[in-house]
Amino acid sequence: MFERYRRLMSLAVAATDVLLINLAFAVAYWLRYDLQWFAAVDAAFYVPYRSFIPVSLALTILLLGIYRLSGVYHLHRGASWFDEAYQVLTSTATGIILTVFVIVFFFRPFLYSRLIFFYAGVLITLFLGLSRIVQRIVRSHLRRKGLGVDRLLIVGAGEIGRTVMRNIVAHPGLGYHIVGFVDDDPEKGNTDIGRFKALGSTTNIARLVKESAIDEVIITLPWMYHRKIVSIIAQCEREKVRVRIVPDIFQMTLSNLDVEDLGGVPMIGVKDISIGRGELLIKRTVDVLVSLIGLILLFPLFLLIALAIRLDSPGPVFFTQIRVGKGQHLFTCYKFRSMHHGADEEKEALQDQNEADGAFFKIRNDPRITRVGRFIRRTSLDELPQLLNVLMGHMSMVGPRPAPPAEVQRYLPWHKRRLEVAPGLTGLWQVSGRSELTFDEMVLLDLYYIENWSPLLDLQIMLRTVPKLITGEGAY
Numbered sequence: 001m002f003e004r005y006r007r008l009m010s011l012a013v014a015a016t017d018v019l020l021i022n023l024a025f026a027v028a029y030w031l032r033y034d035l036q037w038f039a040a041v042d043a044a045f046y047v048p049y050r051s052f053i054p055v056s057l058a059l060t061i062l063l064l065g066i067y068r069l070s071g072v073y074h075l076h077r078g079a080s081w082f083d084e085a086y087q088v089l090t091s092t093a094t095g096i097i098l099t100v101f102v103i104v105f106f107f108r109p110f111l112y113s114r115l116i117f118f119y120a121g122v123l124i125t126l127f128l129g130l131s132r133i134v135q136r137i138v139r140s141h142l143r144r145k146g147l148g149v150d151r152l153l154i155v156g157a158g159e160i161g162r163t164v165m166r167n168i169v170a171h172p173g174l175g176y177h178i179v180g181f182v183d184d185d186p187e188k189g190n191t192d193i194g195r196f197k198a199l200g201s202t203t204n205i206a207r208l209v210k211e212s213a214i215d216e217v218i219i220t221l222p223w224m225y226h227r228k229i230v231s232i233i234a235q236c237e238r239e240k241v242r243v244r245i246v247p248d249i250f251q252m253t254l255s256n257l258d259v260e261d262l263g264g265v266p267m268i269g270v271k272d273i274s275i276g277r278g279e280l281l282i283k284r285t286v287d288v289l290v291s292l293i294g295l296i297l298l299f300p301l302f303l304l305i306a307l308a309i310r311l312d313s314p315g316p317v318f319f320t321q322i323r324v325g326k327g328q329h330l331f332t333c334y335k336f337r338s339m340h341h342g343a344d345e346e347k348e349a350l351q352d353q354n355e356a357d358g359a360f361f362k363i364r365n366d367p368r369i370t371r372v373g374r375f376i377r378r379t380s381l382d383e384l385p386q387l388l389n390v391l392m393g394h395m396s397m398v399g400p401r402p403a404p405p406a407e408v409q410r411y412l413p414w415h416k417r418r419l420e421v422a423p424g425l426t427g428l429w430q431v432s433g434r435s436e437l438t439f440d441e442m443v444l445l446d447l448y449y450i451e452n453w454s455p456l457l458d459l460q461i462m463l464r465t466v467p468k469l470i471t472g473e474g475a476y
Helices: 002-034 049-070 081-106 114-144 159-170 202-211 223-238 277-297 299-312 348-353 371-378 386-392 413-420 439-451 455-471
Strands: 150-155 176-182 216-219 242-245 257-262 265-270 318-324 330-336 396-398 424-426
Touching: 002 049, 002 114, 049 081, 049 114, 081 114, 150 159, 150 202, 159 176, 159 439, 176 202, 202 223, 216 223, 223 242, 277 299, 277 386, 277 396, 277 455, 299 330, 299 371, 330 386, 386 424, 396 455, 413 439, 424 455
Parallel strands: 150 176, 150 216, 216 242, 396 424
Antiparallel strands: 257 265, 318 330
């Protein structure tokens, strides 16, 4: 079923490319011969469009062949839009050059303008590049509907398996749905990780593949289980299911290998995943500038929110709470008060209404929240005072969610890795579902952020935060 969907999508993309290539050539003709951009066309050299139709069709066939050979239609699942656009650009340039070469050497009597081919190349790249954006939006929409999604079974729930899970959670656009995982360790094989279901031991693989319509199996077992890995691969081949193996060398992280060449001998090492001093300086500089500018520009909004809180319910404007920062150092976290005064004392009485898992405490319709509080929580305006924490160095603009000490006491050992960096005002957890995420999923996203940090990743997260704040998606 999935393979049929994939073939139909490939045909649809190719058909769209055919239309856009010919449209681009028609527009190029219009720009050159009708608008006469950059250079006038002498009447003696005017060529009607019908004379270019065979050229346009030949160029289309040539480009489709080049696109196919160069991998435009077979980019790997995690390829970015820039990867696609670059492939289209280089392939189109190759096709245009070959077309001009053929015309110059084999069709010399044919009157043509070189500018029309330049225009065509630019327009084809532009049109196809824009079409890839539309296709990504359509694919994302279809995947949310469950179409074009690969159903995965992960073999192994150790560090490698969790790394795979957090990478998939961090990239929902990849179109993967994790049905669950299996592990021969009785405790791991029967303990869910967030929404990821524990499905028992590896002896269940053949049955699960059939019953759960698995499209792909990802094996994340350590190297010492090579006999079992071979056996699992054989099972998958019999069931005609794709199987991939994550090498044990990736145990620390999937993205932290350092490959060097020693006189033709490849050497693989593990990169240091800690953020260097220079990078920390860049991150801190950005934090200070953004928080300072934010506090100045948002000061009138601070006054309005403070006034609304005071008019809505008695009590202080700000709510302070001890949170755990980098290296498990404690700090005072500032927020606008969104609950009635003394709400913390009522938390224990509401434990039976807790809707969250793990160390979380969340109630969708928390009775302690005030009218103004409900609005500022939905829009995350209650967290604006944390700009003070960022300015003082307790927090960063981007990072893991700051956790209270009581929550940290309930952490499993692998959860504590999120305390290796400063907590953030926003983060992958906020732009990937916020309150809709389970605790383990939030931790997986935090670990992915720590292992893959870069200034560009921080910028992407901050830009993705804005629409989330406007829509209030995932907040309550």
